Amino acid sequence: MSFPVLNYEPVLLANIHKENSHTLAxxxxxxxxxxxxxxxxxxxxDDVLATVRAAGLRGRGGAGFPTALxxxxxxxxxxGPIYLCVNADESEPGTIVNRVQMEEDPHQIVEGIILSAYATKSTTAYFYIRYEYPLSCQRMQAAIDEAYAAGFLGxxxxxSGYSLDLFIHRGAGAYVCGEETGLIESLEGKRAWPRIKPPFPAVEGLFRKxxxxxxVETMACVxxxxxxxxxxxxxxxxxxxPQDPRDVGSLGPKLFGISGHVNKPGCYEAPLGITARQAIDELAGGVWKGRKAKAVIPGGLSTGLMSYDELDTPLDFAGPLKVGCLGLGTACLIVMDETYSMVDFLYNSCRFYAHESCGQCTPCREGTHWSMMIMERIKAGKGRLIDLEYLAEIGNTIGIIPGTTICGLADGAAWPIKTCIRKFRGELEDYIKRTNPTGYAVEVAVPALTGTNGKPH
Ligand SMILES: Cc1cc2nc3c(=O)[nH]c(=O)nc-3n(C[C@H](O)[C@H](O)[C@H](O)COP(=O)(O)O)c2cc1C
Ligand code: SF4
Known part of the structure; x- marks a missing residue:
């Protein structure tokens, strides 16, 4: 299915180019x-909830979970109390759309929060915003103040008889704070360690309520x-x-962040379902310097890589899955041109997740650390072909999907590894052979564990 992307009239971004778009007036x-x-x-x-259900809105934060459900x-x-927490952590690498909304149209978010709090019968809402967004924070606070003064909050x-208080809470700058139960822990003033689920937040969430x-974007859609x-x-x-009774579709407008090697990086609005190629060529002005794209991340680093041949994949909730990515994620594309090294990509990705793992789960803590060490070795020209097998094994065994970790951060670490090895193996192998010509084929025997006296256990 194709869309006349450039003729699409934005709704979520309709106001952002107006002067003083962030003000109530x-x-x-x-x-x-x-x-x-x-x-x-x-x-x-319940009428608000029923309307959101009828619309088929799916959450824009990454997983695409049906909002009304x-x-x-x-x-x-x-x-009560029932709490609504709005996730403005926007920590997924490459993801930049919530910031544009908060800076340029904060009242749209405030209005969405009030409607959503009303639908969920919440009388207190928290707006959890990442620390690195000072202007967003300032604009959101100003909008909340204006909304109180105008009688839209309080x-x-x-x-109507309905009352709502809305508070901003600034995070301390960790990726895992965006995971919903990590966010809740952080809001409670603790280290953002994700909780084991169940219980899910709907039953036992903030302050065990x-x-x-x-x-943020989900709120704006409401x-x-x-x-x-x-x-x-x-x-x-x-x-x-219609052939798949479990498919609920990918409905409504969507913000697409496009960064990396394109002519016009930025935040764009288009219908869900445009292809990655349309997003790059029609929204972001094509790949820069007249080059070709080598690899594209469809929705934040955690979703993994699409190759050039896969760029006609629709960016809807099902599309990226069909080409072996984790999902649509945040719909924020990172474009890498044909000159970019996949070794550098994987090295940077592994470093990020090793740094951000909260350390609670052994597979995530150790897996992200070891994959970083392996990539450091490969990048330094000391890699071996067997290292790719070790990396693949880590990628296949850490995460909620294989069932070994508490939260999805580990899945996010795994998909860049798995997709890079699956789709760019030749380039990784060539690099290893070129940089370590004598050692690349050497299989190093794993030494037996030894005790302090030097004898095997
Ligand atoms: C490691 C990790 C980081 C996440 N970061 C964010 C984030 O920054 N913003 C966000 O909305 N969701 C993030 N999520 C997803 C949230 O857990 C949650 O699913 C989402 O906020 C729900 O909102 P939605 O239903 O409106 O999509 C993250 C998930 C994981 C596993
Ligand atoms: S998967 Fe990683 S980030 Fe998530 S709880 Fe476990 S150790 Fe922490």
Missing amino acids: VYEAAGGYRALRKAMKEMKP KWSFLPKDHP KNILG PTVVNN VHIIDRGAEWFRSIGVPPN
Whole structure:
């Protein structure tokens, strides 16, 4: 399926080029808070939830989990409190879209949070924002202050009887703080160690109370679903496959971050389902310096690599999976041109995950560390072909998907390794042979473990 990408009229980014787009006056002049007024006047919380369900909104934070389904996991008639935590950690490498929203259109997010809190019957919401985003933080706080002053936040919002407080919490700058239970631990003032699930946050989350964690862009989508209706949202993107009863489709507008070796890196809006090639050529002005793309990360580093031959893959929730990537992730592409070394790619990737592993799970702590050491050795010209087997073994055995770790950080570490070896093995082998011509084929026997007296155990 192809889309006339350039003719698409943005919704999520409609305001960002206006002067003072971050202020309440500009937001309201463009119809801002219309959806909130409508909901407070005409809709019950369950009506908002039903509309979001009918729209088929899937979370934009990485996993694509259906938003209304997540909300419906909250216990019914809970005496409260129920918390809504908004994930603005945006820590996935290459991911830059939430920052644009926060800096340029913070009221859109605030409005989405109020609607979502109303639907989930939350009376307290937390906005967890990464420390490295000072301007985003400042603009969000200013928008929250304006919203309180205008009666959109606080007690008895617009005379509806519904009250909500919204607080900003600044993270301390770790990738794992974006994992929803790591985020919750961090919000509680602790080290961001992800929790074993179940219990899931909907049952036992922040301060052990029912909690929903949603991404910033998910919140923004809710505004337009309530404003324009579920059918409008469903008219954009890729509808469910009628042959597959489990497919819920990839509906609605999506922000695509595009960085790396392109002419116009940036944040763009397009329907879900455009191809990676369209995103690069039509949105980001093509690969720079007239070169060809060698490899593309479809949705943040954790999703792994697509090769040049796979660029016609649709960027919907199912597309990247079909070419062996982890998923659509954050839909933030990183483009590497034909001159870029895959050894450098894998070296940088392994260093990142080794640095960011929180260390709770042995497979993640050790696997990320060993893969970094192996890549350091290969890059230094001391690699052996068998190192690729060791790397592949690590990639295949760490993560939630093989079932050996608490959180998905380890899966994120694994996919760049697996896809790089599967799709660029020749280049990795050539590098090893070229840089270590005498040693590349040597298989080093693993020595037996010895005790302190030098004798085998
Ligand atoms: C290591 C790791 C880092 C993550 N970082 C983020 C992040 O920065 N922002 C985000 O929204 N989700 C992040 N997620 C996904 C969250 O756990 C969670 O699924 C998401 O916030 C849910 O929001 P959604 O349902 O609106 O997509 C991360 C997950 C993992 C495993
Ligand atoms: S998978 Fe890694 S980051 Fe996640 S909890 Fe385990 S050790 Fe920590």
